[in-house]
Amino acid sequence: MPVHNNNVGAFTRKGSNVQKLPGLKAVKAASKKKDEEEGVDPGDVLDEWSHGKALLKPADQLELTDAELKEEITRILTANNPHAPQNIVRYSFKERSYKLTSVVDQMAVHFMLEGSLLHQDSDEALRLRAKDSLSEETTTVDTGAEPDEDKPETPAIPVEDGGEVEEAGVEDRPDSVTSKTDKKEPKLTNQFNFSERASQTLNNPLRERSCQTEPPPRSNFSATANQWEIYDAYVYELQKQEKNKEKQKAVQSKKDNDKGKKKNMMMETQVDDITKVGNSARIFERMVNQNTFDDIAQDFKYFEDASDEFRDQEGTLLTLWKFQYEKAKRLSVTALCWNKKYQDMFAVGMGSYDFSKQGRGMVVFYSLKNSAFPEYIYPTNSGVLCLDIHEQHSYLVAVGFYDGCVAVYNLKEEGLEPAYKSTAKTGKHTDPVWQVHWQNDDMDNNHNFCSVSSDGRIVSWTLVKNELVFTDIITLSLNGAVSEEPEGAQQPSTACGTSFDFHKQIDYLFLVGTEEGKIYKCSKTYSSQFLETYDAHSMAVDTVKWNHFHPKVFISCSSDWTVKIWDHTINTPMFTFDLNAAVGDVAWSPYSSTVFAAITTDGTVHVFDLNINKYEAVCEQQVVSKKKTKLTHIEFNPIYPIIIVGNDRGYVTSFKLSPNLRKKPKAKKGQELPKGPEVEIAKMEKLLSLLREPEPSTL
């Protein structure tokens, strides 16, 4: 009974309750007494019922005497709160010191409960009822709405009010039911322990999936069937059958053929598309190269070595473009030939001079306008040893191979195969073909060219329709040579031709250089004997060439380190130059009869101008490293002052000749060549008068 021991009797904060306190105290005192009495009484009663049970007292209970028990202990309830502080001080700004505050709140609240009931006759209840009837809600008026409203009206102690609540609830319910009889009776929840629970789960998102199939392809067909159409079809079919003596399958196969043709057409048009792109790509390539090698192009056109003026005698070579093709790197340049019609274009034959390294070859065409990549590429199965571009029909290129074949490529035709090729049946050479040369068209206007080979034959090839027809011009027999040279005995019947050149003016006259070092002057009309034999070199004659201007003069070079200049009427050389290395090739310049260039295997280009210096080269320039690379061929451009030099690594390099190398001598020229023999050998003296007359042809 803790409440009763407490000093403070106030249960609520309301002032009115405080006044009731004395009454309350009396009640409590009475109840206490009552409890004590009852505590004894039940024990007695129990004793009567069951003797086994005795009243138990806690061990520490005080034993009180009757007097003590009857003693009255007076407790006085005061309105003072014993816990309230008595010594609260506050700072007074007015007096500038701490002052004890006299007023202390003495009220202490031990328990408070706000009621939720509302008297049904009160204004609040009336108002709520009116509101409910308006909204026609079925909720019970008293329970739902009361908690907010009862505060001012119900100061009662909850225990006492409990009965009232029940009464009010009982009274209310019939009312609400009766007022809403026509409506569906709502399910009333237990107001004391009802709790509503709900949870919301995550809804799966909606997805839509669909697919559509492609309908089978369709097409339209229309025709008209009537008797004459049917008749015509049958008659046509019968005619066709009679013709072919075949049945319907023939028709079918024809349709198939038609389809095939269509496909071919498609292919062709596609190819055309690609070639269109190819053409523009080619133009682009040239533009790019023009930009990339702009400085070279400028040099080619405008640069003249100014130092030449002070050197007077000597000249230099200026390197221009270098041409190379990746796939031809391993091959050496075996032939060079400028295109006479398009002066920026030249052909390069690729192969190998090494007997043990023979394999594939290649013919490539470069243009000065595009040094990066060849214009045309023709791979061949055998090494190329020589080639010649036709002077008038520059798309025809004659090629001689190491395996003895000759072939003619037509640049106009598509494909990589030659347009003409000699076979064993059509008299191909049995040894490497060392030189080919286009001839003037024959009487039937057929193109023809000649070739020379190690097998000793010189053959004329004529292009007739789609085949090559051969005619042996001459077979190089050793004849008298056998007795003279022991080498001849080893090769009993024929000499090995290595080079030849046809006279510029006299159509039938030509020279043949041989492996034995001899040069033969022959005529197409006499196949049995030579007009002249020159005992020229001690090793194979690499090149023999007529002078471009002087009808009598030709030049020859050999691996025996020498270059010799001849008058074909005299069988001893007019000039002999020793270049201290094997001479691979020699070429007359197209602009001066006295200028020629030779290349030696040690990588040096020698340019001679006999008019300036009869003994030494006016230019001797090493253009590749001596050990690694050998020069193989040289060729003058017919128009521009440039030369191209090929080497055994597949490179072709172009050089510009400095002004000194192409000085054009004037009247002196005529005397120049005759002078040479004078100085050189006394026995040439008598030829001087002969040479002097035909000489002025230069320029």
Added chain:
Amino acid sequence: MAATGDGKKEEADYKRLHSFPLIRHTDMPEEMRVETMELCVTACEKFATNNESAAKMIKESMDKKFGSSWHVVIGEGFGFEVTHEVKNLLYMFFGGSLAVCVWKCS
């Protein structure tokens, strides 16, 4: 599925010569074409006087063999413009006076 036109009497010689089936147009594969052609010939010979029955027979057989839906026109004179599934059309003449058009379109 069948249409008939006015027939013309042809002389026996012409009939004899022109009796073979003549495929006028088709885009069928080889095997299918041969089968369809033989079916048409069989049907036309079986129902020589009744084009409708022949067409019905062809249509039903084709539906069975190659799946629906096939359409057949048999007649001596008619014009048409049809939409067909590709590789499923056959237009042929037979017996000198009949035109048969078989196509599939579902």
